[in-house]
Amino acid sequence: MPRGGSLTGLLLSFEGVDGSGKTTQVARLARALRDRGHEVVSLREPGGTGLGEKIRSLLLDPSPEPPVPLAELLLFSAARAQILSTRVVPALQRGAVVILDRYCDATFAYQGYGRGLPLDQILSVESIAATLLPARTWFLDLPPEEAARRRSSRGGDSDRMESEADSFRARVREGYLERARRDPERVKVLDATGTVEEIGDRVLEQALSFL
Numbered sequence: 001m002p003r004g005g006s007l008t009g010l011l012l013s014f015e016g017v018d019g020s021g022k023t024t025q026v027a028r029l030a031r032a033l034r035d036r037g038h039e040v041v042s043l044r045e046p047g048g049t050g051l052g053e054k055i056r057s058l059l060l061d062p063s064p065e066p067p068v069p070l071a072e073l074l075l076f077s078a079a080r081a082q083i084l085s086t087r088v089v090p091a092l093q094r095g096a097v098v099i100l101d102r103y104c105d106a107t108f109a110y111q112g113y114g115r116g117l118p119l120d121q122i123l124s125v126e127s128i129a130a131t132l133l134p135a136r137t138w139f140l141d142l143p144p145e146e147a148a149r150r151r152s153s154r155g156g157d158s159d160r161m162e163s164e165a166d167s168f169r170a171r172v173r174e175g176y177l178e179r180a181r182r183d184p185e186r187v188k189v190l191d192a193t194g195t196v197e198e199i200g201d202r203v204l205e206q207a208l209s210f211l
Helices: 022-035 050-060 069-093 104-114 119-129 144-154 166-182 196-210
Strands: 010-015 040-044 097-101 136-141 187-191
Touching: 010 022, 010 069, 010 104, 010 196, 022 040, 022 097, 022 136, 022 196, 040 069, 050 069, 069 097, 069 104, 069 119, 104 119, 104 166, 136 166, 136 196, 144 166, 166 187, 187 196
Parallel strands: 010 097, 010 136, 040 097, 136 187
Antiparallel strands: none
C-alpha cells in the first residue's frame, strides 16, 4: 500500500493501549507543527466523521449484547473507510499534515491479537479499508499494569474497550509489538513511561524529518 508521504501532505499516526498518553501526544505534536506554519488536521479513530462517531458510540457502548469479533472488525473498518475518503485524503491532497489517534495498526492489535481473529482476515479487510499507510506510526508502549493505574486515576466510567481484562490488553500490546517487528521502518516503539516532554520531543524530531 502507498504511504502517506506519497501524496502532497503527510500522514502520521499514534497507537497505544488506553492510558498510554497517545491523545496527549497527538495534541502536542499538532500544536508544535501549527506553530511552525503547517496546516494540521488531527482526527480520532473510530470517529472524525458523522458516520464514524455513530459507529464509535456503537463500538464503545458497554451493551449486554456487544458486537461479535467479526462484526467489530467490520464496524471499525467501515468507520475507517469513511474517514479516509472524506477527511484524510482531501487534507493530504491540499498538503496538510494529518495526525490520526489510532488507525489500522489498532485493528491488527485489538481484533487480531486481542480478539483472536485470523491475521490474514485482518490484513484482507485492511487492504480494502486502509488504502494508505502513515509515513510514521508511534506506538506508545506501556505495561498493562501502568496503563490500568493511569486509567483508574482518571476516574469516570469505563467504555467497553477500557473494561476489558488485563489479559486482553496484554495480548493487544503483543499485537502492537508484532506489528512493529513486521514494519520497523514505519512503526516506532516509544517507552511511554517517560515524561510527556521527553516523548514529545522525540516525536517532534522524527516528524520534522519528514517535513
